[in-house]
Amino acid sequence: MSNIVNIVIDGKEVEAEKGAVLIDYLFKQDIDIPHFCYHPALGTDGNCRMCMVEIEGSKRPQISCDTPVKEGMVVRTQGENIEQVRRDILELELINHPVDCPTCDQAGECKLQDYYMAGGFYESRLEAESKVKAKKAVDLGKNVMLDQERCVLCTRCTRFTDEITHTNELGIFSRADHSVISTFPGQELESDYSMNIVDLCPVGALTSKDFRFNQRVWFLESFEAICSGCSKGCSIHVDHKKEKYKDDQIFRFRPREDHDVNGYFICDDGRLSYKDENDNRLNDASINQETVSTKEALTNIADVLTANPNDTLLLVSPFLSNEELALIKEYTLNNGTTLSGYSPQYYDESFADDMLRTSDRSPNRAGMMALRINENEKDFNELLSQKKVIVVIENSYFEDKAELFKDKKVILFSSKDTKVKEFANTVLPVASFLEKDGSYTNSESVTQHIKSGIRKNAPVGTLTSLWKAIESLSKEKA
Amino acid sequence: METKIVSKRFHIPESYKLEVAKKHGVYGSLEKLFTMTPDEVITAVEKSNLRGKGGGGASCGQKWRYMPLNDPRPAYLIVNADESEPGTFKDREVMDKDPHLLIEGIICSSYAMNIHTAYIYIRGEYKWLADRLNTAIDEAYEAGIIGETLMNGACDFKLDIVVHRGAGAYICGEKSALIESLEGKRGHPRLKPHQKECEWYFGDPATVNNVETIASVPEIVEFGYEAYTKHGTPKSPGTMLFALSGPVKNPGVYELAFGHKMIDVINTLGGGMKDGKKLKAVIPGGVSCPILTADEVNKAVLDYESMWDIGSTLGTGGMVIIDEDACMVEVAKNIIEFYHHESCGQCTPCREGTGWIDTILHKVIHQQGKLSDIDNISDVCGTLNGKTICVFAPAVADIIGSIVVKFRDEFETYILNNQGAEHE
Numbered sequence: 001m002s003n004i005v006n007i008v009i010d011g012k013e014v015e016a017e018k019g020a021v022l023i024d025y026l027f028k029q030d031i032d033i034p035h036f037c038y039h040p041a042l043g044t045d046g047n048c049r050m051c052m053v054e055i056e057g058s059k060r061p062q063i064s065c066d067t068p069v070k071e072g073m074v075v076r077t078q079g080e081n082i083e084q085v086r087r088d089i090l091e092l093e094l095i096n097h098p099v100d101c102p103t104c105d106q107a108g109e110c111k112l113q114d115y116y117m118a119g120g121f122y123e124s125r126l127e128a129e130s131k132v133k134a135k136k137a138v139d140l141g142k143n144v145m146l147d148q149e150r151c152v153l154c155t156r157c158t159r160f161t162d163e164i165t166h167t168n169e170l171g172i173f174s175r176a177d178h179s180v181i182s183t184f185p186g187q188e189l190e191s192d193y194s195m196n197i198v199d200l201c202p203v204g205a206l207t208s209k210d211f212r213f214n215q216r217v218w219f220l221e222s223f224e225a226i227c228s229g230c231s232k233g234c235s236i237h238v239d240h241k242k243e244k245y246k247d248d249q250i251f252r253f254r255p256r257e258d259h260d261v262n263g264y265f266i267c268d269d270g271r272l273s274y275k276d277e278n279d280n281r282l283n284d285a286s287i288n289q290e291t292v293s294t295k296e297a298l299t300n301i302a303d304v305l306t307a308n309p310n311d312t313l314l315l316v317s318p319f320l321s322n323e324e325l326a327l328i329k330e331y332t333l334n335n336g337t338t339l340s341g342y343s344p345q346y347y348d349e350s351f352a353d354d355m356l357r358t359s360d361r362s363p364n365r366a367g368m369m370a371l372r373i374n375e376n377e378k379d380f381n382e383l384l385s386q387k388k389v390i391v392v393i394e395n396s397y398f399e400d401k402a403e404l405f406k407d408k409k410v411i412l413f414s415s416k417d418t419k420v421k422e423f424a425n426t427v428l429p430v431a432s433f434l435e436k437d438g439s440y441t442n443s444e445s446v447t448q449h450i451k452s453g454i455r456k457n458a459p460v461g462t463l464t465s466l467w468k469a470i471e472s473l474s475k476e477k478a
Numbered sequence: 479m480e481t482k483i484v485s486k487r488f489h490i491p492e493s494y495k496l497e498v499a500k501k502h503g504v505y506g507s508l509e510k511l512f513t514m515t516p517d518e519v520i521t522a523v524e525k526s527n528l529r530g531k532g533g534g535g536a537s538c539g540q541k542w543r544y545m546p547l548n549d550p551r552p553a554y555l556i557v558n559a560d561e562s563e564p565g566t567f568k569d570r571e572v573m574d575k576d577p578h579l580l581i582e583g584i585i586c587s588s589y590a591m592n593i594h595t596a597y598i599y600i601r602g603e604y605k606w607l608a609d610r611l612n613t614a615i616d617e618a619y620e621a622g623i624i625g626e627t628l629m630n631g632a633c634d635f636k637l638d639i640v641v642h643r644g645a646g647a648y649i650c651g652e653k654s655a656l657i658e659s660l661e662g663k664r665g666h667p668r669l670k671p672h673q674k675e676c677e678w679y680f681g682d683p684a685t686v687n688n689v690e691t692i693a694s695v696p697e698i699v700e701f702g703y704e705a706y707t708k709h710g711t712p713k714s715p716g717t718m719l720f721a722l723s724g725p726v727k728n729p730g731v732y733e734l735a736f737g738h739k740m741i742d743v744i745n746t747l748g749g750g751m752k753d754g755k756k757l758k759a760v761i762p763g764g765v766s767c768p769i770l771t772a773d774e775v776n777k778a779v780l781d782y783e784s785m786w787d788i789g790s791t792l793g794t795g796g797m798v799i800i801d802e803d804a805c806m807v808e809v810a811k812n813i814i815e816f817y818h819h820e821s822c823g824q825c826t827p828c829r830e831g832t833g834w835i836d837t838i839l840h841k842v843i844h845q846q847g848k849l850s851d852i853d854n855i856s857d858v859c860g861t862l863n864g865k866t867i868c869v870f871a872p873a874v875a876d877i878i879g880s881i882v883v884k885f886r887d888e889f890e891t892y893i894l895n896n897q898g899a900e901h902e
Binding site: 050132174177179 | 825
């Protein structure tokens with residue numbers, strides 16, 4: 001027997017899975033049915049009562065998040081009656097809400113604000129002084145702030161800590177319109193995933209301590225990328241902004257729904273790793289600690305490489321994209337240099353957990369392995385002792401081991417400012433992880449592509465473009 | 479006028495003691511019970527058309543049929559003793575004066591549904607009744623009435639009874655909120671299932687019945703459903719403990735067959751109005767029912783169907799009498815304060831709506847009322863009705879909405895007379 005049944009939504013016939021939740025099919029029809037408490041990751045709770053629809057044959061309006069699909073069901077989301085019902089409930093949702101959008105960090109991406117504007121509730125039937133007062137700016141723990149007055153008590157956050165992280169830090173306290181969300185006495189939000197409740201919160205009740213008051217969201221642009229914090233490669237949105245005459249700046253990462261990789265969430269460390277993209281960047285090319293132009297550095301590198309191909313070790317890293325790794329591997333095959341991907345420094349067992357985080361804190365080791373780039377320790381050490389020219393490409397292995405460079409000629413490609421540059425003969429800055437396009441393969445063999453949206457006034461070259469320049473310079477010489 | 483089935487031992491001094499109650503026939507139904515099959519017991523209860531006495535009035539036998547048969551999981555009987563509906567004080571009489579009748583009823587019901595653990599969820603404020611129940615249960619264990627076997631081995635059926643005190647939340651009288659609370663969680667009502675089924679306690683099948691319902695079962699077992707259905711009306715057979723409160727001469731709990739006229743009950747058992755005052759209104763079944771005006775009270779008949787016919791419900795049978803001296807604005811304020819305090823806060827309409835009405839009435843009483851407030855209250859009542867998980871909000875809409883509609887002129891006068899002058 002087929003599980004697919006026909007239902008009618010606003011006069012349109014739609015196929016749907018029998019027993020599935022109706023609200024999911026409303027979303028699929030691009031019907032923006034108002035809702036706060038329903039979230040696909042957390043399921044039905046049914047407390048906000050916003051997603052009411054009319055169902056033919058039903059006496060009362062029904063919440064679509066708790067209505068299973070049935071054959072022949074006729075659903076209406078529009079019409080004077082049902083829209084009035086939703087308006088009435090929205091009015092109650094707003095009756096004790098401070099409507100302080102101008103000072104609220106959620107403004108611009110707030111469900112309540114959207115519905116409020118659409119509903120046109122500009123004048124409350126309850127005077128401001130009669131509204132229930134509650135605590136504002138409650139510090140919930142390391143990363144999250146709470147404003148109890150703005151809360152619509154959809155319980156997404158409490159359900160997240162109960163059902164997803166099982167850390168149970170949050171609960172509802174008091175009753176009726178004095179109900180508030182809070183942490184249990186003596187407890188703080190400690191979960192490594194706690195900032196997800198900021199995304200889950202449909203209103204401005206839960207805000208990120210890191211992001212709040214830093215930027216109005218409508219000024220932000222966004223592109224899709226992955227997180228480089230570990231080999232899970234969680235899908236993210238990168239929210240960034242370029243002010244006139246200034247370089248693009250990343251303001252936050254948000255999780256991107258991806259059922260092949262991370263589902264709906266990301267960890268807090270990954271989320272805050274956007275700072276690595278902004279801070280501590282390497283800007284200038286140098287030769288023997290003297291700042292030079294990129295062109296000079298490139299020529300210098302091309303000279304060194306063409307002079308000693310058989311005496312050169314290229315050390316790449318799992319931070320490079322599949323395309324970059326393939327390019328360098330091909331160069332090695334054609335020119336007789338040696339290649340290693342040795343990078344044990346990215347392993348951190350303490351970072352792994354049973355949710356998303358893995359112990360390999362680099363995004364593309366699987367891609368590197370697929371290209372059969374050797375990362376064997378013994379081989380690497382042997383090569384290191386033999387070869388006179390060491391080309392370090394986005395690999396932090398030598399960060400605290402610069403003494404190994406003794407009697408070597410060192411060429412450093414890096415997006416980060418690193419003290420290794422003091423020991424390198426030639427230093428060349430490259431574009432960072434999110435400043436370039438490329439594909440990455442995560443620990444579960446899912447390959448994802450990033451198309452960067454970052455714009456800089458004086459863009460640093462990507463490794464691919466720089467390497468190609470070196471190759472053509474080498475050919476000119478030959 | 480009274481028909482004493484559940485209350486038959488209420489008048490006997492120290493009837494809560496096992497020795498006294500036993501002399502007067504408690505546990506008398508068990509001998510017959512053990513000759514019946516569980517299915518026969520449920521059939522008898524079905525045929526008696528015993529209806530839930532906690533306010534809903536659903537068929538008790540039908541509810542029992544929802545329990546899955548031959549299920550490997552343990553099943554539970556949960557006795558709802560969270561009596562917290564204002565104007566209702568009947569269950570406490572049963573637990574206070576005849577706790578062994580409740581235990582007898584639990585034995586009959588558990589036997590019928592093959593249940594070996596029964597909980598009595600009692601409201602926190604009924605501390606002395608929890609003590610009384612525990613004493614009675616201890617007596618029953620000691621006498622071998624319950625425990626590893628029933629009646630000292632007369633029936634090889636294990637039964638444990640546990641009293642659990644709630645923390646005093648009104649909403650925990652709602653059966654699914656009660657179970658949540660019993661599971662150790664916040665007392666929030668659960669979403670209603672999409673098909674008829676039993677309740678679930680930690681994922682195991684459970685039935686929730688009111689104290690008085692359970693206490694009515696032994697009579698049906700002992701004397702057959704015919705003995706029960708000969709009382710009352712065809713659709714509302716049997717009896718109910720009706721409570722009278724307010725300015726009547728003899729307030730109290732009276733057990734009556736269904737079908738008596740409300741006004742007769744007030745005038746005879748209740749002894750009529752105190753101090754010769756005129757009757758103004760009655761809230762018929764705990765405060766969660768639409769109010770009846772004096773005219774309607776004259777027509778009201780105390781059974782489920784008749785009460786529905788006149789636009790109210792029988793509820794718990796706790797009649798709140800209101801006399802001519804009462805100001806209906808203040809009555810409404812008093813009631814909404816209760817609901818505002820007790821709303822669990824889960825669903826938006828109830829969480830915000832009860833508080834809003836309370837705020838409006840507070841302003842009305844403090845000289846800041848406007849005539850438009852009356853319509854605002856009616857509007858909010860409309861939003862409260864039929865849009866929430868449980869029936870708490872519809873109950874608020876019923877009582878507050880009906881007061882505002884039926885006594886609108888009184889609200890208008892009150893607002894006009896009290897604008898700008900603090901009311902005393």
